[in-house]
Amino acid sequence: MTLRVNGKVVTPTGVIRQGCVEIDGDRVTAVAEYPSARDGHWILPGFVDMHTHGGGGHTFTTGDADSARQAAGFHLRHGTTTLLASLVSAPFEQLRAATVAYAPLVDEQVLAGIHFEGPYLSGERCGAQNPEYLRDPSTEELAELIELGAGAVRMVTLAPEREGALAAISLLTGHRVVAAIGHTDATYEQTRTAVAAGASVGTHLFNGMRPIHHRDPGPVTALLEAPHVVCELIPDGVHLHDATLTFATSVAGPERTALVTDAMAAAGMPDGSYELGGQAVTVVDGTARLAGAGAGAGAIAGSTLTMAGALRHAVAAGLPMVDVARMVATTPARAIGLGDRVGALQAGLRADLVVLDDNLDVVRVMRAGAWVD
Known part of the structure; x- marks a missing residue:
C-alpha cells in the first residue's frame, strides 16, 4: 500500500x-x-548526525549498549533518523569493548556506525577530551578496532601533526573508514598533507583547532578550501558566533557543510551535573562546560543540541531552508558513505x-x- x-x-x-x-x-x-x-x-x-556523544540523559561514551540504544531513541524522537555514536579519548581496552558492544546495534540499524573522536588528538587543543588518554596514532589499534567492528567503525578523528597520523589515515581510508581532522594544532601545510593522504572531514571546524591568523592560516583555512572535505559546524550559538557560521557555510557551501550536534547526555535534560568521558561537566543555561578547577576547567564540553535545534538555529541565522536541509541530512549522509541509502x-x-x-x-x-x- x-x-x-x-x-x-x-x-x-x-x-x-x-x-x-x-x-x-x-x-x-x-x-x-x-x-x-x-x-x-x-x-x-x-536528519543525519555524524557527531553526537549522547542525549536524553544517556551516553555513547561508556560503551554501554543499553545507554546507547536509549540515546539513539532520544535523538530519533527529535528527527535524527541516522547517527554515529561518537566516543571520546579513552584507554584502548575501553574503545575495544565499546566496539564489541555497539557492533550489534549497527547490525540492527539502531546506529549507523561508530565515530572515535580520539584518542589520537593534540594535547594543546584537547578541549574537553581527557589529556591523560591522548597519544600518537596506532595502526595496530585501529586495525584491531576495524576488524572487531566488522563494518561498524565508520569515522575516526585525529590530529594530523601527531607522529604516525599519515599512516593511520592511509589505513583508515584503505578500509573505507572516514579519516577526520580535529582537535589539532596542525599547520596549514600539515593539514593539506593530511587531506592529500585521504582525510575528508573537518571535525567541528574552528573548535579544538589552531585559530586562523593572517600569517598562519592553520587547519581551518586548509579544510575550508579543500574541495573534497566536508566541514562540521555546531550551530548552537555557543561553539560559533552566527557570523562565523554563515561565513563558513558561504565558503564551503551546503554541499561541503554538515551541521552536527556534538551533543552529550545532557541534551534534552535540565541544567545540572553530568559527565563526559569520565570528566565532570556542569550545564548552566543549556551550555555544558568542564567542571572543577583544573587546567581544562570551563572548556566547552559538547552541547545540549538536537538536530532539530540545529536546523532552527541555522535558519534563524539567515541560512536558506533548502541549504540547511542539505546540511542536516544530505551532506552528512554523503560524508559518512551513506548517501546512496539516506x-x-x-x-x-x-x-x-x-x-x-x-x-x-x-x-x-x-x-x-x-x-x-
Missing part, C-alpha cells in the same frame, strides 16, 4: 510548496507536486522524513517507512 505525506517538501534542489512524498514499504517511491495538497507542514529528510527525499532511498510545523518544531518522525511513536 502506498503512503502519501503531503506538505512543503524540501528536496536537495528546492521546495515543492504543494508537494507529496510517496512511500511503499521502507522506500521513497516518488516526490512530486500534488496540487490538491494544502500548503501545510514542512517535510524534510530525516539523506534526501528521493525515489529509491530509505523513507526517513521529519514533519515540522511553521515554528520548525518536530510534529512527526518517520524512519524506514514507519512513524515513530
